[in-house]
Amino acid sequence: METQAPLIEIRNLVKHFGSVIALSGVSLSVHRGEVMCLLGDNGAGKSTLIKTLAGVHRPTSGDFLVEGRPVSFTSPRDALDAGIATVYQDLAMIPLMSVTRNFFMGREPVKGVWPFRRVDFDRCDAVTREEMRKIGIDVRDPHQAVGTLSGGERQCVAIARAVYFGAKVLILDEPTSALGVAQTSMVLKYIHQVRQKGLGVIFITHNVRHAYAVGDRFTVLNRGKTLGTYAKSEIAIDELQNLMAGGKELQAVSEELGGMV
Amino acid sequence: MVNTTQPTADMSAAPAVKAIQDERLKEVSLLTKIMRRPELGALAGLVLVTIFFLATADSSMFTLAGVMNILSPAAQLGILAIAAALLMIGGEFDLSIGSMVAFTGLVFGSFITLTGWPLLLAIAATFVVAGVLGGLNGQIVIRTRLPSFIVTLAFLFILRGLSLVGLKWATGGSTQMRGIGGEGESDLVREIFSGNALEGFFAWLAANDLIAKFPNGTPTVTGVPVSILWFIGFALVATWLLLRTRAGNWIFAAGGDANAARNSGVPVDRVKTALFMLTACAAALVAILTVLDAGSTDARRGFQKEFEAIIAAVIGGCLLTGGYGSAIGAFFGAIIFGMVSIGLTYTRFDSDWFQVFLGAMLLLAVLFNNFIRRKVTGER
Numbered sequence: 001m002e003t004q005a006p007l008i009e010i011r012n013l014v015k016h017f018g019s020v021i022a023l024s025g026v027s028l029s030v031h032r033g034e035v036m037c038l039l040g041d042n043g044a045g046k047s048t049l050i051k052t053l054a055g056v057h058r059p060t061s062g063d064f065l066v067e068g069r070p071v072s073f074t075s076p077r078d079a080l081d082a083g084i085a086t087v088y089q090d091l092a093m094i095p096l097m098s099v100t101r102n103f104f105m106g107r108e109p110v111k112g113v114w115p116f117r118r119v120d121f122d123r124c125d126a127v128t129r130e131e132m133r134k135i136g137i138d139v140r141d142p143h144q145a146v147g148t149l150s151g152g153e154r155q156c157v158a159i160a161r162a163v164y165f166g167a168k169v170l171i172l173d174e175p176t177s178a179l180g181v182a183q184t185s186m187v188l189k190y191i192h193q194v195r196q197k198g199l200g201v202i203f204i205t206h207n208v209r210h211a212y213a214v215g216d217r218f219t220v221l222n223r224g225k226t227l228g229t230y231a232k233s234e235i236a237i238d239e240l241q242n243l244m245a246g247g248k249e250l251q252a253v254s255e256e257l258g259g260m261v
Numbered sequence: 262m263v264n265t266t267q268p269t270a271d272m273s274a275a276p277a278v279k280a281i282q283d284e285r286l287k288e289v290s291l292l293t294k295i296m297r298r299p300e301l302g303a304l305a306g307l308v309l310v311t312i313f314f315l316a317t318a319d320s321s322m323f324t325l326a327g328v329m330n331i332l333s334p335a336a337q338l339g340i341l342a343i344a345a346a347l348l349m350i351g352g353e354f355d356l357s358i359g360s361m362v363a364f365t366g367l368v369f370g371s372f373i374t375l376t377g378w379p380l381l382l383a384i385a386a387t388f389v390v391a392g393v394l395g396g397l398n399g400q401i402v403i404r405t406r407l408p409s410f411i412v413t414l415a416f417l418f419i420l421r422g423l424s425l426v427g428l429k430w431a432t433g434g435s436t437q438m439r440g441i442g443g444e445g446e447s448d449l450v451r452e453i454f455s456g457n458a459l460e461g462f463f464a465w466l467a468a469n470d471l472i473a474k475f476p477n478g479t480p481t482v483t484g485v486p487v488s489i490l491w492f493i494g495f496a497l498v499a500t501w502l503l504l505r506t507r508a509g510n511w512i513f514a515a516g517g518d519a520n521a522a523r524n525s526g527v528p529v530d531r532v533k534t535a536l537f538m539l540t541a542c543a544a545a546l547v548a549i550l551t552v553l554d555a556g557s558t559d560a561r562r563g564f565q566k567e568f569e570a571i572i573a574a575v576i577g578g579c580l581l582t583g584g585y586g587s588a589i590g591a592f593f594g595a596i597i598f599g600m601v602s603i604g605l606t607y608t609r610f611d612s613d614w615f616q617v618f619l620g621a622m623l624l625l626a627v628l629f630n631n632f633i634r635r636k637v638t639g640e641r
Contacts, residue, residue, distance in 0.1 A: 077526065092524040094517035096584045096634070105514050106526030108507045118505040143297070 005068030006031050007169045007200040008053065008084070013062035015048055022048040024224040025062070030169060030200035035191060037211035038204045039244045040221035046204050049221065050171055053202070054086040055079030083168035087158045087175065095147030100128045102146050103161050131160045135190060152183025156190045169200040176210050188214045208241045220244050296636055299578030300590030302629045306576060306622065307593050310600050318607035325472055325482050327607070329489070335599025336492035337547050339592055341566055342573035343499050344543035346591035349574050350503070351536045352516030352583030353402060353409040355395075358570055360420035361544035362551075362563025365391050367427045369549055370438045370558045375431060381450045387545050394420075395541025399534035417567065425560045437559040441552055455553035457484025488550045492592070495543075499588035512536065517584030572619065573598055576626040580634060597622065 006029040015023040023045050030036045040046045051057045052064075055073030064071055066082050073079045079086070093102050100121065108119045128142040135156045137149070146154060155175050162170055172191070176184045191214050195201055205211050211218060218235065220227040220243050227243060235243075295301065314322060321327055341358050348355055368390050372383035398416060402409045428436050452458075460483055466472045467480035474480045503509040514522035515529045522529050544563065552558045575581065576597060577590025601619070605612040 076524070080526070088524060092521040094514055094521055094584060096517050096580075097513050101510055101513065105510060105522065108510055110507055117507075118501075119507055119510060121505070145297075 004032065005065070007067060008202075009063075009065040009068075010053075011063040011065075013049070013052065013064065014060045015052055015057060016060045022224055023052070023059075026221065026224070026226050028219045028226060028229060030202055032200055033195055033198045034216045035195050035201045035203055035214050037215035037218045038202055038221060039206065039208065039211055039218055039240065041206055041245060043223075044221040045224040046206075046221060047173075048224075050086060050173055050202075050204060053079070053084060053171055055084075083166060084171065085162035085165070085167035085169070086171040087155070087162055087173065089173045089177070093146050093154055093158055096145055098143045099132065099140070099146055099149070099157060100124045100142040103128045103131070103142075103157065103164075107165060127164070131164055132157065135160055136186075150183055151179050152186040155179070155183075155187050159187075159190060159194065163194060163197070163199065167199065169202065170194060171202045171204070173204050174206070175203070176205065176207065184210060206244070208237060208244060212237045212240065296633060299585060299587040299630075299633070300593060301578070302626055302633065303577045303590040303593035303597065306626070307597050307600075310597050310604075314600065314604045314607070317610070318604055322604055322607040329482055329486065331599045331603045332489045332492075332596070333486055333599070334602060335596045336486070336488040337551060338566065338569055338573060338598055339492045339595030340488075340495055340543050340547050341540075341570040342577070342591040342595045343495055343588050344540040345567075345570040346574035346577055346579050346586055346588055347499060347503065347512060348536045348540050349571070349579040349581070349583060350516050350586040351512045351533055352519060353399075353533055353536065354413060354571070355398065355537060355540045356410065356413040356567045357398065357416035357420055358540055358544045359563035359566035359568075360417050360424065361391065361394065361541055362548045362566060363424040363558075363560055364394075364420040364427075365541075365545040366548035366552050366558035366562045367424050367431070367438065367560075369545070369552055370441045371427070371431050373441050374438065380448070380454075384450065384454065384549055387549060388542055391541040391545035392538045395538035396534055398541070399537030402537070403530045403533060421560070424562075428558075428560050436561075437557060439557040441556055441558065451553070452487075454487065454549055456487060458487050458490055460484040486554075488547075488554075491546065491550065492595075496589055496592035503588050508532070508535075513584055515583075569598065572623050575630070576622060578626075578630060578633075580630060581627075585634060594626075 009029040011027045013023055013026045014021075026045070026049060028036065028038070038046060038049070048057065052059050055076045055078050058072070058074070064073075066084070071078075071082060073082070076086075092105075094105070097105070101124075104119070104124050104127075109123055110117050111120045112118055125142050132140060132142065135153075137153050137156070140149070140153075146157070149157065159170065159172065159175070175187050175191075179187065188210065191201055191203060195214075195216075203211065203215060212232070215232060217229055217231050218240060219229045220240070222244075230240070322331075341362075345355065345358060365387055369383060369387040372378050372386055373380070376383075378386070394416075398409075398413055401407070402412050405412070425436060428438055432438050463472065463480045463482060463484050467474040467478065472480055472482065503512060511522070511527045511529075511532045514525070514527045515532045519529045547566075548558070548562065551562065573594035574586065574591045576594035577587060577592070579586030579591070598619075601622075602612075602615050605615055605618075
């Protein structure tokens with residue numbers, strides 16, 4: 001395992017939008033069975049980085065390797081085909097549609113000959129029920145609308161969908177940012193499950209505690225640059241927090257607040 | 262806030278509470294299953310309206326002839342309403358349907374009278390023109406990202422105006438074009454698009470005293486107008502398409518959340534363009550059916566049909582915001598329409614009550630749909 005090339009490796013990735021330098025030299029790697037947390041405050045370049053990995057943007061310069069081979073994606077479809085699935089913050093789920101219909105949206109299995117070709121809903125329902133059971137939301141009916149699921153359940157179904165359709169690397173864009181405590185732990189548990197399956201996970205967040213709970217390694221992004229990558233054993237949670245917020249500034253703020261109260 | 266629940270006390274109570282809740286969930290789920298059908302409201306409405314007319318109308322309303330009377334206008338509206346419903350589920354409106362009926366009627370009439378093309382060619386060419394116009398509607402909406410409401414509102418006036426101008430040009434000053442397809446040679450194409458169907462079957466039924474007949478033995482209803490068969494057929498195909506095919510899933514997805522659908526690999530723009538083309542072709546179908554039936558067309562054809570079609574679709578359970586609705590619901594919605602508009606003449610009520618009824622029905626349907634949607638999605 002150790003000798004295998006990382007699932008994704010980027011070196012000195014640079015992305016300019018006109019005169020704006022969104023990424024100015026980002027390096028990171030994800031291995032099989034590893035949760036790599038990408039930490040950074042707002043404006044650090046997280047979104048640009050995700051979208052570059054997902055094939056939405058093309059890098060201006062730098063290396064982008066998937067399983068050791070250089071790639072150049074021209075569309076999100078290319079990234080998906082290479083096994084990189086992104087679960088966006090808006091989830092790509094439609095609340096009014098059933099869980100089954102959402103699960104297979106855009107990739108419906110069909111049976112029969114045209115013009116009688118139809119979606120194999122029996123199979124879809126069976127798969128959906130099974131995948132939901134694996135997550136642990138088995139009391140639910142796959143025909144019920146996604147809108148009736150809780151935020152955590154929705155996030156898990158979105159992840160399960162990506163896994164089911166053969167993702168090797170999951171990019172999770174702030175999966176816990178809008179969730180309560182119980183639901184966050186549900187999602188974090190599921191991320192842990194996915195890691196045990198041998199997938200690589202890039203977990204984007206600005207919540208250090210969530211990252212520390214499930215991450216193996218942490219890459220901190222600030223102003224379009226990687227400040228460094230640390231294994232869990234190398235760094236304490238406070239250090240990570242300070243690093244992410246730009247250290248001094250946060251300390252200053254907390255002193256200021258302390259003085260006020 | 263003082264009485265924060267004690268975690269230890271809660272632990273013992275939690276499993277019992279949860280079990281009860283789950284059981285309740287199961288019990289409700291049967292009802293929810295029925296509630297989840299978007300066409301429920303329309304079906305309930307149809308039952309109510311039927312009961313109302315059974316109580317108040319002359320009994321001749323519910324004879325076979327009376328039912329055909331109701332279904333004929335319902336069929337014309339229904340073909341438009343089903344297409345409008347699909348488009349609404351796909352997240353867009355088409356306000357140009359009514360004008361499209363007039364315009365494609367003119368196009369079809371011109372192909373027949375001015376070029377002398379055979380019927381089949383004229384019909385095919387009319388569908389092509391409609392498809393191109395619908396596609397144009399769709400492309401403008403998609404490329405400009407303007408609301409389809411505004412874009413198609415523009416086409417409502419453009420096409421209505423073009424119908425007037427075109428009719429005057431084609432007829433030398435009249436707003437009516439006569440003598441379309443009057444020559445009575447009968448062939449398969451004509452059979453499919455005009456007149457009555459199943460005449461042999463109805464004659465057989467009359468001969469066996471299963472339906473009413475005149476003293477000379479011919480049935481009082483000689484057959485089913487083809488428009489009704491088109492209506493029923495279209496409703497069945499549209500329902501199957503929506504509920505069982507990949508395209509159907511894409512329509513729901515495109516209307517539910519276009520962005521999420523795109524992220525999941527649904528070709529949203531293609532789906533929407535196809536739906537605009539479908540509504541235009543449905544308008545052309547209605548134009549062809551009515552023009553062949555009457556042998557003439559005029560500039561007022563399909564006037565305000567766009568609103569009636571949207572109302573029927575909404576009564577049928579479509580949400581104005583898209584992503585939810587049903588084709589069979591629009592089918593029932595159109596029948597409600599036909600029943601009320603024709604049925605009032607069988608009662609002692611002034612038939613001008615129709616519009617009052619219509620507005621009230623629309624309001625009720627929207628309120629009901631809103632309630633149902635909240636039930637279905639558990640909107641909080």
